Ligand SMILES: NC(=O)C1=CN([C@@H]2O[C@H](COP(=O)(O)OP(=O)(O)OC[C@H]3O[C@@H](n4cnc5c(N)ncnc54)[C@H](OP(=O)(O)O)[C@@H]3O)[C@@H](O)[C@H]2O)C=CC1
Ligand SMILES: CC(=O)C(=O)O
């Protein structure tokens with residue numbers, strides 16, 4: 001028999017096929033999980049047991065031992081992950097033990113708990129009698145009940161907390177809710193509510209949901225990684241909390257962002273929850289309010305910078321590679337731009353790194369713009385772009401649009417860049433400012449006289465596309481939108497800043513001030529708007545469309561590096577999912593309801609590009625990459641336990 005440990009070394013499609021085969025051959029016998037304990041911390045080993053009943057416990061243990069990874073050495077029945085079996089007598093080792101999750105501990109294990117959905121047979125086999133009330137209900141009914149009770153909460157943060165509790169209690173049910181009700185729940189686990197959750201994270205903190213790596217852990221980051229109970233990590237989302245959405249420095253409380261992003265990796269992209277690791281690097285915070293807050297959960301010091309900061313990051317990146325290998329995807333999220341560009345550059349040749357704010361946002365916005373061409377006409381190169389905000393999102397998007405323009409027109413990149421203008425807090429970026437500009441702004445310093453504010457820049461540049469990426473709310477004023485509408489039949493206006501409070505304008509403002517002519521999308525969702533008897537449905541221009549499918553594509557082909565052409569491929573795949581029906585509603589993105597299908601197409605295009613570029617390591621290349629992506633996706637449906 002092949003162990004689950006062995007099977008998980010296979011491609012995920014093969015693993016699924018194997019699991020199906022096993023399930024059939026064992027006649028869906030209920031499955032118990034081995035729990036490996038170390039100093040009181042429950043560790044899950046992906047090991048199947050033939051039978052967990054007391055009467056044949058010895059046989060079960062023997063069977064379990066026979067199915068564990070071949071790497072396990074001197075007995076123990078557990079893979080020798082950290083070389084303890086090989087340790088000499090002088091070396092310290094971890095006291096591993098093996099036990100079976102059943103009874104009360106099974107109910108308390110979020111990965112395996114099914115609540116009232118445990119069948120009569122499972123209740124007998126797993127010592128659950130009396131621990132549950134008599135009713136047996138199915139997962140659909142559990143979902144119906146939970147959605148009903150979630151809808152009773154009028155305060156979004158209460159919904160957020162209820163969902164986080166569910167994730168901690170019953171992981172599969174949490175993901176089933178998220179997958180089946182994505183449009184309704186996305187604003188709860190993600191922007192805008194996750195922003196409020198981060199602001200109040202200390203006060204609402206109950207149980208840690210990811211790894212906290214602070215300056216205190218300097219020199220022992222590898223050990224900290226080893227404290228995490230899962231070993232086969234495929235995606236890490238890491239933040240240092242310095243630029244959380246448009247809310248600024250939230251220090252250690254930024255943890256809500258990696259947790260939220262990774263729940264989308266699973267719900268929207270189908271990555272296994274156990275393969276996802278949220279991490280917050282705590283180097284302090286410059287947020288005075290948090291430093292004074294008695295409930296603050298992070299280091300109470302101002303941010304480390306320079307050499308001290310980089311040394312911690314270097315140690316972290318080296319430890320990740322050492323512990324999880326070359327192919328773990330590290331997604332940087334919500335770092336401040338003075339670190340974000342440098343970190344991406346620093347590790348892009350040694351690690352599989354992706355900055356969602358720079359690259360994921362670029363890919364999603366390019367897709368929206370390309371789709372919008374069907375509504376506004378012209379080619380990419382025939383449009384003129386103006387950004388409010390020249391940071392990670394703004395310059396990241398600008399660069400990818402310019403790259404795509406150049407590919408289409410065969411013009412040099414410098415020429416394409418001239419169609420794109422950016423405004424920062426000091427005004428239009430022009431050549432006379434070049435010397436004092438941060439390096440990522442320099443390519444956008446075009447010849448022009450100085451312009452101090454957005455309205456004057458709009459009037460001077462006359463853009464066809466206006467993109468907000470400033471993190472400052474209500475900066476697309478009535479005058480700005482009216483100016484856009486005065487020289488564009490259909491102005492394309494994207495207010496990307498999150499959360500809703502920081503959106504450059506609301507959907508209602510965009511439609512009303514443009515007299516119903518704007519094509520509008522925003523980073524955080526807005527409800528449909530009725531203007532002069534017509535209903536306008538605003539789209540959501542958010543990197544959540546891209547990163548789950550993008551990450552799945554990288555993981556499923558075993559990519560070793562991210563390449564710009566993969567971002568273009570993801571963007572193309574997303575734009576192709578916009579149908580005439582969507583265009584008829586004025587949408588430039590497909591609805592999130594179809595996101596798993598969309599993610600499969602994105603993953604397929606990304607993987608295809610990786611194979612083409614020689615950056616994929618899982619060989620041979622599957623013939624049908626869309627089908628392969630779908631076959632890799634995690635299903636939140638309950639499994640039967642033998
Ligand atoms: N929808 C989506 O998918 C995404 C949305 N975002 C959102 O975009 C926003 C910006 O993120 P990011 O680019 O990473 O942030 P950065 O801090 O890197 O960039 C912000 C930019 O906005 C400029 N700016 C700030 N205030 C003003 C102002 N009053 N007028 C003009 N420009 C101003 C800054 O100018 P200066 O350089 O002079 O300081 C800077 O260039 C955030 O709200 C974030 O939530 C980000 C990623 C994805
Ligand atoms: C969406 C996102 O990544 C941000 O606002 O930072």
Ligand SMILES: [Mg+2]
Nearest residue numbers: 333334356357
């Ligand atoms: Mg972000």
